[in-house]
Amino acid sequence: MEYRFTAGGKNRRVNSNPQLAPAFYVFGDSLLDSGNNNLLPTLARANFKPYGVDFPGGATGRFTNGRTVADFLAEFLGLPLSPPYLSFRRLETSTGLNYASSTCGILPETGTSAGKCLNLDEQIDLFEKTVREDLPKLFKNTEGLLEYLSKSIFLIATGSNDYSGNYLQPNSYSSRLYSPLSFAQLLTQSLSQKLECVEEINNLVSLFNDQLATVLSKLTSTLPGSAFILGHDYGLTYDAIRNPSTYGLTDTSDPCCTTWLNGTSACIPEIAPCANPNEHFFWDGFHPTEAVYSVIASQCFNGDSVCIPTNLKMLTQI
Template sequence: MYILSERSSLRHLVCVVFMETSSWFLLFSFLVFIGDVAVSTSVSVPSQVRAMFVFGDSLLDPGNNNNLFTAAKANYYPHGIDFSQGTTGRFCNGGTIADHLSTLVGLGILPAFNNPNTKGTNVLRGANFASSASGLLNDTGVNYGDRFPMDAQLEGLTEKILPEMARNIGDGTTMEEYLAKSLVYSNMGSNDFITNYLVLTSYEPTLYTLPEYHNHLIDVYIRQLKELYNLGVKKFLISGLAPLGCTPSRIAGSPNYSESNPKCADDINQIAIQFSAKVKTMVHKLNKELVGAYFLYWDLYTDMIEVLNRSAYYGFKHVYTACCGAGRLNSIILCLPNVPFVCPNRSEYMFWDPFHPSDAVNAIIAKKAYSGKLQNMYPMNVQQLLQL
């Protein structure tokens, strides 16, 4: 396993029929339910969900960066102020999207792969490999210090977690059989823009135009996902990007900021939309090419925008103001160790800190992926996938 640092740059589905051809499973037909009703969540969690493996950045990080030499970690109070396990290294007052989703599928909160206590039968539920400041590219986030980029997260799976799982399965099940009944959730790519391509000191713009950079990232992503498929994983949830231009930090830092009418940064959001469209196309391509594989695309951008636009419906009174922090939108002074700038009514805030959603938002968003409308889940939602 390797760590990179600045010192070493480097939509109600009524019927789904799959027909097997010589090389892939084709989505044959489905009927679309017209309206706003979500898929029922009354179906119990299927027994075939053996484990879940999470790959991502600070949106999902459970504390994998805690012991690294990096500025990208949250192993201090008030992070985790509402979390059952306390302060763990999550950039949230409570649980991440991954925590809520893994709980919905019946696995509980997954252990951080880089925690020394992640061993024994505990790994049979899977693990969370997400690392703050990381990206698809190995040099993304280098200015923050050490982190686990996607390649290193995959290495953590193959070198640490899978061998430990193999030692503890104990029922005659092969690793390939175990992985075939497991789920991969990946949310990657945000930092490849906000801490890489869009940074003034980045050399990537000298190598690629923005459309070329999108394609480069997708090529890398395909290789990485195929590595997981070749290990035996068959079920994947792949998320598009969130609305990166709607964070308190991005809005507060805008030269056109208006206190009476804060607006998202459309230029940044357009980048997220464009890359997410590429990710959806990638998912369609992989479903065609990889025999027996089921890839889901989650339109996280649209789900997040819907919550932002209907914030009052969801119970939020503070849409673009961070709960933890100070200054304009509580986003000029960051959520630092033991700061007194923490809101008391955290369930009313959409954002926990200047960059990350609150536990309340994460719970809503995770449920949308699990059992939500199929406009934003292609070709089905997670609940339906796990019944196949």
């Protein structure tokens, strides 16, 4: 694979993999953000060193040392990396866009303490604007656009901030109003409605994931022409932490970069990270290293346990 970079940090990639889908659209939070927060009034940004030390072109706004799961999956699909939506004045490509925004979540009130972010409703609104106003300029007729959309791949990674930045916060209104089970139900019901339009925290997220699998199965049967798969990576990441040597890791507790708040927050700017990031599970206090993202993406694309009921490669063949 060859990366070619142009002014402004935008990149075009010549990918040797066969193209398996016409486009790859990305929605979510800091696990997938590729630079949208750079252009928002927020403290939640990763457009400075040591973020991006292993990414061609340096820091882009990705909250890791290199590529994210979305970047690896784009490569596996034979597509360019999906650029951040907010960096484009006009759409010039039909291979996909990234709408993900750090600190945001499913609920509109999540993630606002650090500044402005794009919650999932806003991300979907922007995608609908893309479909309504921008994509028709790249297609000769409506039939071609509909065929393109029906074969495109959409990745959504969201929900963790609704816990860490909302439900589990001190004096959280949500935690007073909802039990853990009812809050998980609220998130899955809200996410289901949005999809129709287009340890403590680990235990809570497990509730969310268990219910989400049922919701996605139902949506697959009730939305003609749609197919949903669930990326259930908790088992893999838990195994990597318990058995690091299996994954080439030596440190599964300490962040690679020097962070604020004694290893529990974002990287401190301009301080050199550890010399061996690919042997660390955590890049900063929250986000994995590129090495971990690579394993998750590879297993989702080719494996049979992370993404269910089918992997992404088989999904492109449906």
